[in-house]
Amino acid sequence: MIKTVSTAALPVTENLIIQKNRVENNAGGKRVCIVTGTHGDELEGQYVCARLAKLLSDEKRKLSGTVDIYPALNPLGIDSIIRGFPMFNLDMNRIFPGSSSGSLAEAAAHDIISDIEGADMCVDIHSSNIFLREIPQVRISEQTEKELLPYALKLNADLVWIHAAATVLESTLAHTLNARGVKTLVVEMGVGMRITSDYCEQLLTGILNLLRELGVWSGEAGEARNPVISKDRSVGFVNSDAAGIFIPKTVHGSYVKSGEVIGSVLDPLTGVVVEDALSPCDGLLFTLREYPVVFGGSLLARIMGVERDG
Amino acid sequence: MVKSVIYSIKSPYRQSMDIVGYTFGDGENPEKSCCIIGALRGTEIQQMAICAQLVDALKRLETKGCIAKNKSVTVIPCANYYSMNIGKRLWTMDNTDINRMFPGYDSGETTQRIADGLFKGIKDYVYGIQMTSFYLEGEFLPHAKIMEIEDPKVTGKGIGENLADFGLPYGLIRKPRPYDTATLNYNWQIWGCRAFSLFTTYTERIGAKSAQTAANAVLRFLIANGILNHSLHKGSHTRVLNEDEIRHVHTRGAGIIKKRVSVGDEVGEGDLLCEIMHPLEGNIIDRIISPIDGTVFFSYDKQLVMERTDIFKIIPFGL
């Protein structure tokens, strides 16, 4: 059932409408929310939501509870490839919990939180930006690790990244919901402005797994893979010091050795290699630059320090 | 005057972007008294122009020996001309905002490195003044603002005390929100610098009068704090208030705005502030009236409004 979460008038005739698709069977069960599209240039979640909505609707009898699917928290942004909330120059993921008496963007954020509040679980799906490609990963803060890690392991991700808290992150959707008792997992995968279907299928398996764990889904789910967990591991950053075009020499998601050439930065005018980007450690190449043009300082890769032992 | 490159960034297809600072005052190792920074965003042309005016004024004042002994002032007019030269507000390549990257990170992405390089160059000043623009397009009455941060290094002076030194009509105290914590001014203050934001009337257009007002406000601040020996008219009496005392007036409907008042106007409770016209049919669909007696402090200056737009901000008359 399609429901309206928030609506507001735009200057000329049109309304901004944020919608969700509620798939329900035995309304007394748990409620799980799958949300995405906060950032208008991140599209991986679109396919995950589409696949999930169809699959659950087709096999509703295997559902016991409610799954609310919100594919577009920032519909104007997705519709126009604008990362932030159009007309506000604001990152929508920096205005939660919003305010019912605030601006249109803040009121929308408030409506979204009110709608999700009371759910048992929420998965917030993000893509990377257009510059970096990420392997499917769950990101949780140190504070929520104890409570959320068991659920994060169900999501069939390749990596669980437990990060330190930062004040600036207090206005994210995930932080707000976790503070209000809705266990919220943030997923980040793929690349901006594209859909990576393999990753979407991988996360779909993970979400079904999570739903099974919560007793909301009794259908097929497949096994969740064992992710690398960032705890007590080092993360190696590879940034470009030179400017030019980046040509990768390694496969994203593979294991690399310390000192291995991850890629080269070339001067497009002369063809000369101005920098060879070397891995600072042995580990999993979980982030790799997708967009070729680099400035001094551009991030080229991130490696999670892992001893390869199978 | 010493012209120096505070930070430089390389691009593959353009000349390197050198963030230039102009430092005034001589003597052996003078105190780093005040740093003034203009544009961090490509649209902050007014902010850059104010700094350019200050560089010009300080050059003349320095020749006359007006910079106080063992004091120094640095002006950085533009920290993002890459974006300015191509008409963009945010960073050219990835649309990130330098003023959401502080204190920066020297091994991070380009704008994190710019923030880091800039911050390292300017963090040790006693006073910091940033010319700021607001994310909503509109006109303000010129004012100075400081964030209320509980920090042992900044005590000793009442939080609002220096606000009057600018001689602008208003001084605001802001309680920081989470997104403020990555701004230059927040980090300046955490570092122990007393940091102010100066808001002028315009952003992209250069208002000659308001630019002069802002440049004079900075000079007045330097005089009041013993950094500059010079005389200048006193400016306005400053009313210091907390930002949350300001009343916001929202639109209820959406359409074309027909304003009935301007920034600086005094309005009474119940006075008509603006009408909203149906964008296709021309009838008036809403009339917005003032909720209080006060002065119009901010006025949204776009032609179209959506629902719930902060269209006016009104400062209540003082008691």
Ligand SMILES: [Zn+2]
């Ligand atoms: Zn995102």
